[in-house]
Amino acid sequence: xxxxxxxxxxxxxxxxxxxxxxxxxxxxSEGKDVFVIQFLKGKTxxxxxxxxxxxxEIKFFRFEKSEENFNxxxxxxxxxxxxxxxxxxxxxxxxxSTGECDMLILDEVLGILxxxxxxxxxxxxxxxxxxxxxxxxxxxxxxxxxxxxxxxxIYRIISEK
Numbered sequence: 563x564x565x566x567x568x569x570x571x572x573x574x575x576x577x578x579x580x581x582x583x584x585x586x587x588x589x590x591s592e593g594k595d596v597f598v599i600q601f602l603k604g605k606t607x608x609x610x611x612x613x614x615x616x617x618x619e620i621k622f623f624r625f626e627k628s629e630e631n632f633n634x635x636x637x638x639x640x641x642x643x644x645x646x647x648x649x650x651x652x653x654x655x656x657x658x659s660t661g662e663c664d665m666l667i668l669d670e671v672l673g674i675l676x677x678x679x680x681x682x683x684x685x686x687x688x689x690x691x692x693x694x695x696x697x698x699x700x701x702x703x704x705x706x707x708x709x710x711x712x713x714x715x716i717y718r719i720i721s722e723k
Contacts, residue, residue, distance in 0.1 A: 567714035590619040594664035625650035672702020
């Protein structure tokens with residue numbers, strides 16, 4: 563019997579990545595292999611240092627090279643980062659198709675669609691690569707209606723105050 567699911571945390575509020583990482587910590591505490599691939603976020607040394615302490619239980623990947631947020635980069639730097647983002651998506655698809663992990667968290671992956679850096683089909687292919695036993699969690703601000711039929715759980719995060 564299939565136990566995996568596709569989950570999305572989206573909305574304007576803060577806490578989407580934290581909620582997804584919380585699910586990852588819970589899964590890792592149960593002995594599951596958890597991978598996190600982060601997109602579009604600038605990295606800080608303190609944040610990276612903390613996340614690295616979660617390894618080897620949670621493996622963290624970031625294919626973008628810049629320490630700045632994507633929107634703060636020059637056009638040339640953005641073009642380079644788009645290729646790095648595509649490399650991250652290809653890695654995600656490989657991880658899902660080979661069953662390398664029990665849970666894959668694609669942090670801010672919806673943002674690459676929102677910014678028109680990849681096509682909906684690219685993300686659709688990743689979802690389709692998932693085995694029925696693997697959990698896939700995606701985060702971002704905007705969730706396209708096209709994906710809703712394939713998603714098992716949708717959480718909309720909003721700020722009330």
